[in-house]
Amino acid sequence: MAALVAGLLLPLSLVPAFQLVEARFYDIFSTFLPLRPVEPGALVVAIDEPSFSEIGHRWPWSRELHARLVERLRQAGAKVIAFDIIFAEPSTPEADAVFAKAIGPDVVLASDEVATRLDQGLQVTRVEPLDIFLDAGASAGLTSVALDGDAALRNMPIARDSFAAQVLRKAGVTVEPPPAGSLIQYFGPPRSYPTVSYYQALDPEAFLPPHRFKDRVVLVGLSLKASAAPDSGSVDAFPTPYTLTSASLTAGVEVQATIIDNLLHGFYVVPISRPWTLALVSTVALLAAYLCRRGVNWRSGSGAVLMFVGLLVGSWLLLRFGRIWAPPVLPVSAALLIIGARFGIDYARERRLRRAVSHAFSRYLSPDLVAQLAHDPSALKLGGERRNLTILFCDVRGFTSLSERLKDEPERLTALINRLLDPLSEAILAEGGTIDKYMGDCVMAFWNAPLPSPDHASRAVRAAERMLDAVAGLNRVLRNEEGDSAPVFAVGVGINTGDCVVGNVGSRWRYDYSVLGDTVNLASRLEGLSKEYGVSIILGPDTAQAVRPNHVLIELDRIAVRGRAEESAIYTVIPPAAQGHDADLRELEELHPRLLAAYRSGDSALASRHLERCVLLAPSLSTYYRKLKEKIAAAA
Numbered sequence: 001m002a003a004l005v006a007g008l009l010l011p012l013s014l015v016p017a018f019q020l021v022e023a024r025f026y027d028i029f030s031t032f033l034p035l036r037p038v039e040p041g042a043l044v045v046a047i048d049e050p051s052f053s054e055i056g057h058r059w060p061w062s063r064e065l066h067a068r069l070v071e072r073l074r075q076a077g078a079k080v081i082a083f084d085i086i087f088a089e090p091s092t093p094e095a096d097a098v099f100a101k102a103i104g105p106d107v108v109l110a111s112d113e114v115a116t117r118l119d120q121g122l123q124v125t126r127v128e129p130l131d132i133f134l135d136a137g138a139s140a141g142l143t144s145v146a147l148d149g150d151a152a153l154r155n156m157p158i159a160r161d162s163f164a165a166q167v168l169r170k171a172g173v174t175v176e177p178p179p180a181g182s183l184i185q186y187f188g189p190p191r192s193y194p195t196v197s198y199y200q201a202l203d204p205e206a207f208l209p210p211h212r213f214k215d216r217v218v219l220v221g222l223s224l225k226a227s228a229a230p231d232s233g234s235v236d237a238f239p240t241p242y243t244l245t246s247a248s249l250t251a252g253v254e255v256q257a258t259i260i261d262n263l264l265h266g267f268y269v270v271p272i273s274r275p276w277t278l279a280l281v282s283t284v285a286l287l288a289a290y291l292c293r294r295g296v297n298w299r300s301g302s303g304a305v306l307m308f309v310g311l312l313v314g315s316w317l318l319l320r321f322g323r324i325w326a327p328p329v330l331p332v333s334a335a336l337l338i339i340g341a342r343f344g345i346d347y348a349r350e351r352r353l354r355r356a357v358s359h360a361f362s363r364y365l366s367p368d369l370v371a372q373l374a375h376d377p378s379a380l381k382l383g384g385e386r387r388n389l390t391i392l393f394c395d396v397r398g399f400t401s402l403s404e405r406l407k408d409e410p411e412r413l414t415a416l417i418n419r420l421l422d423p424l425s426e427a428i429l430a431e432g433g434t435i436d437k438y439m440g441d442c443v444m445a446f447w448n449a450p451l452p453s454p455d456h457a458s459r460a461v462r463a464a465e466r467m468l469d470a471v472a473g474l475n476r477v478l479r480n481e482e483g484d485s486a487p488v489f490a491v492g493v494g495i496n497t498g499d500c501v502v503g504n505v506g507s508r509w510r511y512d513y514s515v516l517g518d519t520v521n522l523a524s525r526l527e528g529l530s531k532e533y534g535v536s537i538i539l540g541p542d543t544a545q546a547v548r549p550n551h552v553l554i555e556l557d558r559i560a561v562r563g564r565a566e567e568s569a570i571y572t573v574i575p576p577a578a579q580g581h582d583a584d585l586r587e588l589e590e591l592h593p594r595l596l597a598a599y600r601s602g603d604s605a606l607a608s609r610h611l612e613r614c615v616l617l618a619p620s621l622s623t624y625y626r627k628l629k630e631k632i633a634a635a636a
Contacts (some may be wrong), residue, residue: 001289001338001341001342002282002285002286002288002289002334002338003282003285004336005334005337005338005341006278006282006334006529007286008076008279008280008284009281009330009333009334009337010277010278010330011023011229012330012333013274013277013330016149016197017149018151018329019148020148020149020150020240020331022150022327022329022330023150023152023154025151025315025328025329026154026183026241026269026319026327027240027244028241028244028327028508029153029316029319030183030185030186030241030269030319030526031186031241031242031244031245032316033320034185034186034187034320035185035187035265035267035320036187036188037187037261037264037267040193040194040257040261041257041260041261041264042216042217042218042219042256042257042260042261042263042265043193043194043195043196043212043213043216043217043218043219044193044194044195044196044218044219044220044221044223044251044253044254044257045069045073045195045196045197045198045201045218045219045220045221045254045415046195046196046197046221046222046223046251047061047198047220047221047222047223047224048197048198048222048223048224048621049224049225050197050199051198051199051304052438054197054199055199057200057513060505062085062090062091062095062097063091063095063098063099064094064095064098064099065202066083066085066099066220067098067099067101067102067103068102068202068366069198069201069220070099070102070103070107071102072201072203072204073201073213073278073439074104074106075430076204076211076212076213076214077211077213077214077215077216078106078213078214078215078216078217078218079106079170079171079215079216079589080106080107080108080167080170080171080215080217080218081106081107081108081110081218081220082107082108082109082110082141082163082166082167082170082217082218082219082220082256083107083108083110083221084110084112084143084163084219084220084221084222084236084252084256085109085110085220085221085222086109086111086112086127086129086143087099087109087113087129087133088127088128088129088130089130095569096130096132096133097132097488098366098380099133099537100132100133100135100136100417101136103133103136103137103138104136104137104138105137105138105139105170105352106170107137107138107139107142107199108138108140108141108163108166108170109129109133109134109138109141110129110140110141110142110143110163111126111127111128111140111141111142111143111163112126112127112142112143112377113125113126113127113131113142113144114127120186128140130330131277139169139170140161140166140184141161141162141163141164141165141166141167142157142159142161142162142163143162143163143252143256144157144159145157145238145255146183147433150575151238151239152238152240152243153184153238153239153240153250153255154183154184154240154241155181155182155183155184156178156182156183156259156261156262156268158177158178158179158182159177160177162177162259163256163259164256164259164260164262165177165262167217167219167256167260167261168260168263168264169184173264173345174625175263175264177262178262178268179270181270181271182254182268182269182270182271183268183269183270183271183325184240184258184259184262184268184269185242185258185262185267185268185269185323186240186242186250186258187191187258187261187476188242189242189245189246189248189250190242190246190248190249190251190254191223191254192254193254193257193258193321195223195254196208196212198220201218202219206305217260219256219257219260220254221236221251221252221253222236222237222251222252222253223237223251223253223254224237224251236251236252236253237249237250237251237252238250238252238255240255240406242587244466249341254396254488266426267323268323269319269323269324269325270323270324270325271324271325271326271327272324272326273326276326277326277327277330278330280326280330281330281331281334283336284307284311284331284332284334284335285334285338287307287335288304288307288334288338289338289342290337291303291304291307291339292304292338292339292342292343295342295346296339296342296343296346298337304335304339307335308332308335311324311331311332311335312328312332314326314328315327315328324465330592356376358370358371358374359565363457372450372612374449383503383504384501384502384503384504384505384516385501385502385503386499386500386501386502387448387449387499387500388448388456388497388498388499388500388501389446389447389448389449389456389497389498389499389500389502389515389519390446390447390448390456390457390459390460390496390497390543390546391441391444391445391446391460391495391496391497391500391515391519391520391523392428392444392445392446392447392460392463392464392493392494392495392523393442393443393444393493393494393495393523393524393527394424394442394443394445394464394467394491394492394493394527395441395442395443395491395492395517395527396417396420396441396442396489396490396491397489397490397491397492397531398489398490399417399440399441402416402487413616417441419474420441420471420474420489421438421443423467423471423473423474424443424467424469424470424471424491425443426470427463427464427466427467427469428443428445428463428467430463430466431447431453431459431460431462431463431466432447432459433436433445433446433447433459433460433463433595434446434447434449434450434513434550436512436513436514436515437512437514441585444524445460445463446500446502446515447459447460449502449515450502450513451594455495457497457540457543457546457547458541458546458547458550458551460495460497460543460549461495461537461539461543461547461573464495464536464537465537465572465573465575465576467491467493468491468493468537468575471489471490471491474489475488475489487570490536491529491536492527492528492530492531492535492536492537493530493536493537493538494518494525494526494527494530494537494540495523495526495527495537495538495539495540495543496519496522496523496539496540496542496543496594497519497540497542497543497546498517498518498519498522498540498542499504499517500516500517500519500520501515501517502514502515502516512633518563519540522540522561522562523540526538526539526540526570529559530560533556533557533572533624533627534621534623534624534626534627535556535621535623535624536572537568537572537573538556538570538571539553539570539571539572539573541561541568541569541570541571542572543571544569545569547573551573551574552573552574552585552589553571553572553573553574554571554572554573554574554588554592554618554621555569555570555571555592555593555596556569556570556571556572556587556629557569557596557619558625572621572624574618574620574621575620584617584618585617586610587613587617588617588618591610591613591614591617592614594610595607595610595611595628596612598610599628599631599632599635602635604632604633604635604636607632608629608632611625611628611629
């Protein structure tokens, strides 16, 4: 990945749009605590708005006026006088002669190169000052500059006869042209250089302190906020790095003063070469790949942040103290892409693993519990809470004999029990229950945890009714498949409601989300009693109380319950398919309590008469009434 990212990014350094991004970073970095000369190398005489106002002439001004400026500056002790103005066209002969007479070896005039694109190619024309001025001793300096794609001026002129180089030679300093691609180090926003207005320089004794121009290099040029004439093209100003903060352009004459100091003090900045860029990007890419080799976590994230900060700070330090520009954009982009790609891979893997784990855990836990744990993994800790729950136990009748009969066919036995447990589990989950565990042929489930369920008792009873229907349906399918030899399944269900402790129970190595308490024990006991009483469902007293408004309940007996002084009634529920006519149900609900009262009072004859009628009203409870009849006969 590191090699791929580096290979994809390096060609970007050749794309002009990307180069502008790097240039913007240079603008920001180069304006933060830049190097500055102890004393500016030049003083600017600005042809500015106050000068136009004071002089009162339209542009271009008479060259006689420029001649007078040269004489006054020379009298004031100026060492070099340089005009950032191109005098390539003659004016009046008298004015040109006066200007030529004032010019001497201490004067530098601007020249320019104009590139014209023709069908045959690019034609470059050199625009020089008039020969009369050059013959008078002036030197010509090339003021042409190369702008970037955003029209900003960042590149140092590399011509040996550049304007700044010629000025320095006049001042007695010989400098070598900077390397190709060198960048200008600016020292501040517009008017950072000492500047006086043109009209003030014409009369320095009146407007300026003494010795203002003594032994100074003086640059004369336009410094306007707007063009002196709409069609004059006389605005000579450029965006610089400080345009970002000052929102204004820097006059060309001040740019030339900046270039002079860059040459004089070696402040210009040299970008690193392509091989060094390749090495830097490759190194950062490998480092980023190493940091996230084991995935993106807080350690690799902290390392990545430190690496980004190190790249940015290192780039600035190299610029500030080494005068070398190593753009951080490509290296940072390489690191971001690699770490981002690794994060994307990790995220995709995590999503895939999360789905797989959730799917796997949904086989053991309620899907609602799995969803809650996925949302809040902190719930996976030992401990629990007290909550009112409904507990259900379901056991397969006759499973021991079936196991004995199929002891030589364990695969078939396993297949049969799985076929039974599957619809039983589906019935529980359909009613929002949580399957706690499978204990051989027994299923334990509970409601109202981990997610609240206000009607948890009713849901548990409906789940039990679904279980009975599911067992009946499976018996029909098995009979169709195997005929009269097919096993016939039956289940007993015990349901109880009460306060329990629910949570993660176990050790620090292995634990289950389960429930504890007497309510659970009673539910298990009720499931065992279902066979004794000959019914499929037995409800505890609290469950019966909760579901009585919506179900037909029959009290089976009263049993001793741990924690209660009095015996508690247990009930069964008559399934909707076996309820019959409403009149029969109402009669049964009135007659059955009389039957139990007669039985408990010892009136065997009255109990037997009531029992015979109850059997007719509720055929689904015939096994229970048969067992009760045996108890009545034994008591008699």
